[in-house]
Each structure stands twice: as structure tokens, then as C-alpha cells.
Amino acid sequence: MVEAGTPGASWRFSDPEDCTKEAQRVLRQNDRGGYTVPTPNIYPFQWNWDSCLVALGWVTFDETRAWQEIESLFIGQWPDGMVPHIVFHRDDPGYFPGPDIWGTASLWGDRLAVPTSGISDPPLAATIALKLWRGARDQQQAKAAVERLYPKIAAWHRWFHTARDPAQDGMVAILHPWESGRDNSQDWDAALSRVPTDDLPPFQRRDLDRVDAAQRPRKEQYERYLSLILTFRGKGYEPKAIYEASPFRMVDIGTVAILLRADRDLRVLAETLGYREDLVEIDRWIARGESALDRLWDETAGVFRSYDLISGGFTDAITSASFLPFYGGGVKPERCTRMVEVLERWGTQSSYPVPSFDPGDQRFDSLRYWRGPTWAIVNHMIAEGLTGCGHEGWAARIAGATARAIRQSGFWEYFDPITGRGLGGDDFTWTAAMWLAWARDFSPPNDSSEDAA
Numbered sequence: 001m002v003e004a005g006t007p008g009a010s011w012r013f014s015d016p017e018d019c020t021k022e023a024q025r026v027l028r029q030n031d032r033g034g035y036t037v038p039t040p041n042i043y044p045f046q047w048n049w050d051s052c053l054v055a056l057g058w059v060t061f062d063e064t065r066a067w068q069e070i071e072s073l074f075i076g077q078w079p080d081g082m083v084p085h086i087v088f089h090r091d092d093p094g095y096f097p098g099p100d101i102w103g104t105a106s107l108w109g110d111r112l113a114v115p116t117s118g119i120s121d122p123p124l125a126a127t128i129a130l131k132l133w134r135g136a137r138d139q140q141q142a143k144a145a146v147e148r149l150y151p152k153i154a155a156w157h158r159w160f161h162t163a164r165d166p167a168q169d170g171m172v173a174i175l176h177p178w179e180s181g182r183d184n185s186q187d188w189d190a191a192l193s194r195v196p197t198d199d200l201p202p203f204q205r206r207d208l209d210r211v212d213a214a215q216r217p218r219k220e221q222y223e224r225y226l227s228l229i230l231t232f233r234g235k236g237y238e239p240k241a242i243y244e245a246s247p248f249r250m251v252d253i254g255t256v257a258i259l260l261r262a263d264r265d266l267r268v269l270a271e272t273l274g275y276r277e278d279l280v281e282i283d284r285w286i287a288r289g290e291s292a293l294d295r296l297w298d299e300t301a302g303v304f305r306s307y308d309l310i311s312g313g314f315t316d317a318i319t320s321a322s323f324l325p326f327y328g329g330g331v332k333p334e335r336c337t338r339m340v341e342v343l344e345r346w347g348t349q350s351s352y353p354v355p356s357f358d359p360g361d362q363r364f365d366s367l368r369y370w371r372g373p374t375w376a377i378v379n380h381m382i383a384e385g386l387t388g389c390g391h392e393g394w395a396a397r398i399a400g401a402t403a404r405a406i407r408q409s410g411f412w413e414y415f416d417p418i419t420g421r422g423l424g425g426d427d428f429t430w431t432a433a434m435w436l437a438w439a440r441d442f443s444p445p446n447d448s449s450e451d452a453a
């Protein structure tokens with residue numbers, strides 16, 4: 001029997017070159033002139049961490065466009081440094097909650113060029129800017145872009161380390177599940193149950209017009225997402241007020257790891273550009289991030305975990321974000337070994353690692369968004385981190401599995417980690433970008449067998 005996703009099985013792209021052409025077409029199709037929408041039918045605006053990762057796809061065939069992708073994101077930066085998770089450059093009725101619900105348009109008077117959401121996203125910009133700069137063919141263009149971006153990115157990091165870490169101990173909080181990017185992860189179940197849903201106005205979700213409900217968050221989660229937004233809006237998004245008022249105050253292991261990596265990369269940018277006066281402050285952020293990471297290590301489970309600042313304990317979930325400290329860097333070798341043991345176990349239970357949730361846990365759901373499916377972007381970050389700590393074999397295995405899922409199914413938002421079936425939105429920009437930037441290098445060669453679709 002030919003296993004799905006191995007050479008000889010039914011491929012959507014039997015020739016990797018066709019896959020590459022199609023990935024470029026997806027980026028061009030979703031380009032709105034300077035920014036790329038994740039997929040027009042479900043997400044018709046600019047998303048923050050999407051754009052950072054999508055720049056890695058653009059740069060493989062249009063370096064200028066890659067820089068634009070990052071720079072356009074900062075058009076939505078708030079005067080206090082926060083970079084919102086959605087920038088509503090143009091109106092579109094096809095998404096809920098749109099700019100009218102967020103109510104940020106008049107918040108900063110004419111100091112904000114476009115309406116935005118009122119929460120942030122995992123901070124990838126420093127890491128991506130450094131990567132683009134290092135690989136740039138046009139060094140002059142790259143240096144000019146980084147010079148424009150550096151003060152904006154530094155202000156965003158400062159916002160994380162102050163607004164979201166009032167205790168100044170590195171336990172940087174997210175106040176909404178969307179800020180983790182892993183919206184309906186089991187990591188957030190217990191904390192979300194504290195969020196009140198009485199007195200919510202009636203609302204109409206738009207995501208279910210396009211995606212099977214079995215692949216999306218449930219109604220009770222959406223009610224809580226909305227309730228948090230309305231609480232923050234009621235407090236004018238004032239950082240201290242919303243930090244104190246939020247019943248959801250979580251230290252997301254993914255955000256802590258990504259921020260730590262980004263702080264290290266920001267330090268390199270500061271040094272290279274001559275911002276020596278910033279180094280003391282950045283070093284303090286890095287030290288705090290390392291100490292937070294240490295607190296988030298669970299010796300019993302042999303992985304890192306997210307933490308609930310209100311209940312004062314770890315969440316009861318092990319998710320793909322538990323492996324993102326590989327990407328953050330600096331994990332002790334003995335801890336890397338323990339984490340790889342967990343990956344080994346997960347690998348026996350899923351053919352397309354890394355599932356977003358422990359496949360051995362009874363709450364695992366291979367179809368439902370962040371409750372089991374595998375995501376190319378997270379796989380890319382985990383694999384890059386694994387390479388950095390000497391586990392190239394596992395890095396290649398994850399990349400190969402991601403390439404197979406894409407060759408087999410196409411550029412889906414996420415994939416069933418058991419079968420490789422595509423789920424969520426199709427023609428998805430960041431999945432196409434991950435093919436271009438990474439997975440294609442690990443793809444099996446052209447399959448000329450009779451079985452190829």
C-alpha cells in the first residue's frame with residue numbers, strides 16, 4: 001500500500017517546480033499592493049505575524065516587495081509602540097470582528113493613519129528584518145529599510161517589555177488568545193472559562209460562511225473573544241487598565257520564545273546600525289526573557305509550557321508552542337534532548353509533525369484549527385531552532401513532512417497531521433511562503449510514477 005503523501009501517492013503537485021510556480025501565484029493573487037492578505041475569503045486585511053513570515057516567501061523572487069511587506073505593517077503602529085495584529089488598510093465587510101467592533105479609528109486622532117485591531121501578535125519583525133538583510137542581494141536597499149524599521153521595531157519591543165510586563169520579570173503577558181496566534185488552543189481553555197459572556201450584543205461570524213465549522217473555533221470561544229475585545233474597548237485600550245481588567249492574562253510560551261529570539265536579533269541590528277545606547281536596555285530584556293523561559297520549563301513533562309498569571313500555574317496543555325523555545329535559542333542541551341523525546345513520541349502518533357496539540361491527549365482534534373492540525377509556519381520555526389541546536393535530523397523530518405502535505409494537498413491554512421489533508425482556508429499566503437522559503441528544499445524530487453495525480 002502506498003502511504004498518503006509519500007512519492008507514488010496521489011499528489012496535487014507531482015512536480016515540485018509546479019508547486020513553486022503556484023506558490024508565487026498565490027502570493028501575487030493575495031497581494032493588495034504593499035501588503036498581502038492571508039486569504040481573501042476569510043482574512044481580507046493585513047495580519048501582523050502573517051506578513052512577517054510572508055516576507056520570507058516574497059524575498060525568494062522579489063526582494064523589494066519583501067521589504068514592503070514589513071514596512072506596510074508599521075503603518076498601523078500605535079503611538080505607544082504597539083503593532084496591532086490586524087491593519088484594516090481598506091474596508092471589507094467579509095470579516096468579523098471588523099474595524100467598527102474594535103473601535104480604534106478615533107482613539108489616537110490623526111496620529112493613526114488607518115484603523116486597526118487593539119491587540120498585538122507574536123513579534124517576528126526584528127528576526128525577519130535581520131534575516132532579509134543578511135541574505136539581501138541589494139544591500140543598499142536592505143540597509144535603508146532596516147534603518148527606517150529599527151526605531152519602530154525597538155518601540156514595539158519596549159511596549160511588550162513595559163505594557164505587558166509590569167512586574168519587569170520577563171513574564172510578558174498576552175491578554176487575548178488571538179495575541180498568541182493560536183486562537184483556540186487547549187492552552188487557553190481554562191483561562192477563557194473565566195471570561196464573562198452575559199450582556200454580549202448579537203453578532204454574526206463570517207468565518208463559517210467559508211470554512212467547515214468542524215475546522216474552526218466553537219461559538220463559546222467566539223463569545224469570549226468578543227467579550228475581551230469589548231472590555232478592552234471600554235477601557236480605551238489603556239495598557240495598565242486592560243492588563244488589570246483582563247480575566248485572561250497568560251504567559252504564552254510561544255510569544256516568550258519568539259520575543260526572546262527577536263530581542264537577540266534586535267540587539268544585532270542595534271549594534272550593526274550603531275544604536276549602542278540601546279544595548280543596555282536590550283540586554284536587560286534578553287536577561288529577563290531567559291529567566292522567564294527558565295520558569296516556564298516543566299521538568300516532569302520535559303517541555304516548556306504556558307503559564308496562567310491569574311491562577312498562578314502552568315496550563316494543562318502541551319502544544320506545538322512548547323517547542324518554540326528551540327527557535328528562541330539558548331535551550332540547555334539536556335533540555336533539548338528531553339524535548340526531542342517528546343517530539344519522538346508525537347512522531348509515532350502523527351505522520352505530518354508537528355501537530356499543534358499532543359496527539360496522545362484525549363482532547364486532540366486533528367481537524368479543529370489549533371487543537372491538533374499541523375501548521376507550516378510553526379513547523380518552520382521549530383525546525384530552524386532544531387537545526388540551531390544540533391538536531392538536524394528532526395528538523396529535516398519536520399520540513400519533509402510539511403513539504404509532503406503541501407505537495408499532496410496544496411497551500412492550505414493548516415493540515416490534518418494524521419492524513420496530510422488540507423484544512424481551513426485554501427490559497428493561503430503563509431503556507432505558500434513557507435514552501436518557497438523552506439519546505440521545497442526538503443521535498444522529494446519530481447515523481448514521474450504512473451500513480452502521480
Ligand code: DGY
Nearest residue numbers: 085096097178183207
Ligand atoms: C481570526 O479571525 O480567526 C483570527 O485568527 C483573529 O486574528
